[in-house]
Amino acid sequence: MSIDLKKFVCTALLGVFLLSGCETEQEIPSEISVSENSEIDENMPFPAISCGITLEKSVEKAVSLSPAVTEIICETGFQSRLVGVSDYCDYPDNLSLPKLGSTENPNLDEIIKLKPDAVFTLSLLSEREIYKLNQAGIKVLTAKAPRNLEEYSSIYKEITAAFYGNEFADSLKGETKALETAKRARANLENAANNVRTESFVYVTEKMTLAGSDTFESAVLSLTGENLCKAEGYVPAENLQPAYIIASDKLSYNTLAFDDVFSAMIYNGAKVVFVDSTRFERPSARTAEVFAKLTE
Numbered sequence: 403m404s405i406d407l408k409k410f411v412c413t414a415l416l417g418v419f420l421l422s423g424c425e426t427e428q429e430i431p432s433e434i435s436v437s438e439n440s441e442i443d444e445n446m447p448f449p450a451i452s453c454g455i456t457l458e459k460s461v462e463k464a465v466s467l468s469p470a471v472t473e474i475i476c477e478t479g480f481q482s483r484l485v486g487v488s489d490y491c492d493y494p495d496n497l498s499l500p501k502l503g504s505t506e507n508p509n510l511d512e513i514i515k516l517k518p519d520a521v522f523t524l525s526l527l528s529e530r531e532i533y534k535l536n537q538a539g540i541k542v543l544t545a546k547a548p549r550n551l552e553e554y555s556s557i558y559k560e561i562t563a564a565f566y567g568n569e570f571a572d573s574l575k576g577e578t579k580a581l582e583t584a585k586r587a588r589a590n591l592e593n594a595a596n597n598v599r600t601e602s603f604v605y606v607t608e609k610m611t612l613a614g615s616d617t618f619e620s621a622v623l624s625l626t627g628e629n630l631c632k633a634e635g636y637v638p639a640e641n642l643q644p645a646y647i648i649a650s651d652k653l654s655y656n657t658l659a660f661d662d663v664f665s666a667m668i669y670n671g672a673k674v675v676f677v678d679s680t681r682f683e684r685p686s687a688r689t690a691e692v693f694a695k696l697t698e
Contacts, residue, residue: 446568448460448567450563450566452520452543452561452563453522453543453544453564454544457520457564457567460565460567461519462483463518463519464483464484464485464518464520464521465484465487465502465520465521466491466522466523467487467488467502467504467505467522467524467527468488468505468522468523468525468545469488469490469491471545472484473688474558474562474686475561476497477686478562478583480562481494481497484497484499485499485500485516486502486512486518487502488501488503488504489501489504490504493688502516505523505524505525505526505527508531510534513540514534514538517540518540521535521540521541521542522561524547525547527542543561543564545557547618548685549617549618549621550621551622553618554591554685554689555588557685558580558583558587559580559581559584562579567580590687591625591687592625594693595625595626595693597697598625600626600627600646600696601627601628601645601646602627602630602645602646603627603628603644603645603646603647603648604639604642604644604648605617605619605620605623605648606639606647606650606653606664607636608652608653608679610653610657611636611638611639612636612640613629614631614635614636615629615633616635622692623692627645630644639663639664641663641666642667643667643672645671645672646674647667648676648692649676650679651677652679675695676695677692677696678691
């Protein structure tokens with residue numbers, strides 16, 4: 403009888419042990435499951451990086467202190483997000499928004515009153531101005547003025563990323579909408595140049611200097627021919643013999659004809675074409691308009 407009692411006690415204790423062990427095993431998966439569901443999905447649109455700044459959410463209200471940035475924002479379908487622009491923003495024609503100064507002299511108090519999520523610029527604000535805007539909860543997104551076609555497409559990517567974030571346009575390609583927009587902008591510019599051939603050229607700025615090989619003017623116009631000015635930056639005119647003299651429309655034919663260097667080019671057969679130089683100063687889809695002048 404004592405042996406049976408011992409067996410009963412042992413069996414009972416074993417049952418309790420097994421039951422408690424099962425309960426423990428059931429609790430662990432439950433805790434792990436909750437932890438896994440709380441992880442951040444890397445494919446979510448935000449946080450995202452635009453112009454080197456991390457954004458926690460899409461920009462719903464924007465101020466643009468750059469005419470080029472304003473044009474790109476409107477061109478890419480985000481005009482309704484703009485609540486203010488610079489004094490120099492005059493395109494699109496139907497743009498009717500508060501004028502808020504410029505990057506050289508922004509009206510910070512008026513900008514802060516509008517409570518935008520971000521202020522876009524194409525040139526740096528001062529540290530004091532950036533600090534004041536940041537203190538008001540406003541991000542300052544400074545895009546880089548392009549010097550080549552890669553940077554031209556990049557400006558589209560950086561600006562539209564503030565609105566699209568990491569949102570995928572095509573899950574098969576794995577490209578974000580911002581990257582797709584950037585590629586399309588460059589392709590459109592290149593397509594506009596397809597039917598234009600200048601053979602060789604020099605570009606003359608309104609200051610009567612030549613645009614060198616590392617300038618945005620050279621990058622765009624080199625889609626149609628060869629820039630004979632191989633220097634870097636903007637340099638004094640030199641004795642070259644291009645097929646075309648492409649010049650800022652702020653100059654005149656007489657200005658070139660009375661200059662010794664350019665008159666020699668013209669005498670030797672260079673054709674003179676004037677283009678709207680703001681198309682280079684404001685890199686956007688309208689930059690392609692320079693090719694229309696070359697076909698006339």
